[in-house]
Amino acid sequence: MDTSMLITSAFVLMAIAFVIGRARSLAIASDLGGPKALNSLPVYYGTLMAMWSGIPCLVLVALWSVVDDYAIAHIITQELPEQVKALPETELNLVLSLITNIAANNAMGLDAEPYVINSANRLIALQQTSNMALTVVCLSTAMILMVLVWLKISPKMKARIKVEKAFTNILLLCASIAIFTTAGIVLSVLFESIRFFQSVPIHEFLFGLEWSPQMAIREDQVGGSGAFGAVPLFVGTMLISAIAMTIAVPAGLMAAIYLSEYARPKVRTTVKPLLEVLAGIPTVVYGFFAALTVAPFIKESGGLFGLDVSSESALAAGLVMGIMIIPFVSSLSDDVINAVPQSLRDGSLGLGATKSETIKQVVIPAALPGIVGGVLLAVSRAIGETMIVVMAAGLAANLTLNPTESVTTVTVQIVTLLVGDQEFNSPKTLSAFALGLVLFTITLALNYIALMVVKKYREQYE
């Protein structure tokens, strides 16, 4: 039986176990005066039995499939002739992969040396044995456990508590998947960055003023001198984010104030979802909007004032990114403004303050920590944004603060460094990891600050 069949039969067994367990508990209960005599509901007995029969079996399959290949390869290696075993590791690996290939596709390699053919046959035999063993072990474990649970079912058995405990652990497992993935990503980025910093000194990367990630493949190549100074990228990122925030913060905040303080309920229930639609537009759509509509418009209107605007400008990317972020700012600010207690507004209005005085002097100061939190989250969104910048701001790593020039950002460079065929060991490719690491650190710090600010705000009003 192959693995997928095995897993399917494990699930079938679980279903059977559930039915049997439930029936068993009901049968026991009927002698004692109905299901009320049981400690738990009959479904819990069924579920408990299903879990005992299914989960160990599935875990066994998973473990077996991990260990299986290594074990078989080890046995094959041990059985190879002495002179082959003495080969260097790389050649030994070649022999092993030849054996695996022949085993997987019997017609091939009939002209191979006899010991290879022998090993291949041995490999097929071993795999069959392993499969057989797995099937037998799994199914018998499932059956035995099923019988054991069946025997243990009694009115006093606390099935519900056991099932709920098991489910708690399953939930914990699911929660830890995200955490382990994050940790894995961080570690892989970290180690690749360390490799990068072995070829490019860290101070050169962090403080260098020139970015041109070309490495010579041959010694005598022209124009192959790489420069890995990340400052232009970070300046570009900050420039575009700053433009985006100068659009998004005032617009978003005022939209939030209008929606939460002035708009009639009917307007509010219509406008708020519409505004949030902006957040649902794919960034690539914003990207070509920026590149094909906004950038030429800015170039032309710059021309009217005698300004020389490049056709890919930080301004175009920043403007469109700002519009994209408006719903973030407005939605988060709207929530915190609504969370300001009505009693504070009443207190201010009761003193004869006008609505706008109340908003300016009481509501906004009270909501400020939450608003700051929302803005910081929006900033980390702006810093991480890629698509709009790729399309509208260009790839040239100019070190400039002039918004009419073409700049590039960290995320855009990561994309261009890793797109296409790349040599994995060159500093050019590895520098993407270093950029990613720094970017990750920055957004993590921003998110952390944002969360702390928001938390502080919550403590104040609950």
Add this chain to the structure above:
Amino acid sequence: MKDNTMNEPTDNVATNIEENAFSGQTVGTPLCDDAKMSMRNVNVFYDTKQAIHDVSLDIGKNEVVAMIGPSGCGKSTFLRCLNRMNDTIESCKVTGDIKLEELDIYHPKQDVVPLRARVGMVFQKPNPFPKSIYDNVAYGPRIHGLVNRKYDLDEIVESSLRRASLWDEVKDRLHSPGTGLSGGQQQRLCIARTIAVSPEVILMDEPCSALDPIATAKIEELIAELSQKFTIAIVTHSMQQAARVSHRTAYFHMGKLVEVNDTKRVFTNPEHELTEAYITGRFG
């Protein structure tokens, strides 16, 4: 919102008495000669639901009028009409005449800002702004432009805090946040904030319901002092409090004003059997 329970019977006794005995005509002395505020035939609606039925009442100058009644009887709603705080509730509609001396406060051209400077309000839950103690008190004078110089503002803050008998407790920490005070201190801060704009009338909406007995005693003492200078209308759940602080007491029942009399009379010899039923604890 309390007023949602308006038409539900508070108690069977109450409903029976209501059906049998209350004609809708207020008994006692709802009107007076020296009225600071006078209300005539006031009706309040939330959408189509009527919360106040045809209430007429005078509040005399330097008088403390207590409004009592079971939950949802409309006493808070009525109080909030007196400085148009109900304007903040969209569905709320007020008809009838409410006058502050000669000023028709519900006149379409009447601006609520100067009105609320003349008729201040203290709320049920202490609601200091998330600002310093000083800024809380200075808030009103600042928005009304009552003073130009820092020195004058300091003086208003000090005298308001003194009159709210809070000065001695906070004079060393005027610039620490008002939200850091205890509940009773916060409520006195709110009273100081209200009197800093020198209103003529102060409305108090259950000002002690969130406070402990000692803080309550302090506020009640304060009300007695304030009545020398201000006219006060206070809504309260506590009949003892009404008996202690007020000159006249108005008993509301299901949106109607049942009886208004001298406080002593209401609590010793009520004119209406509904009032008697309420103060003897048969319902409410």
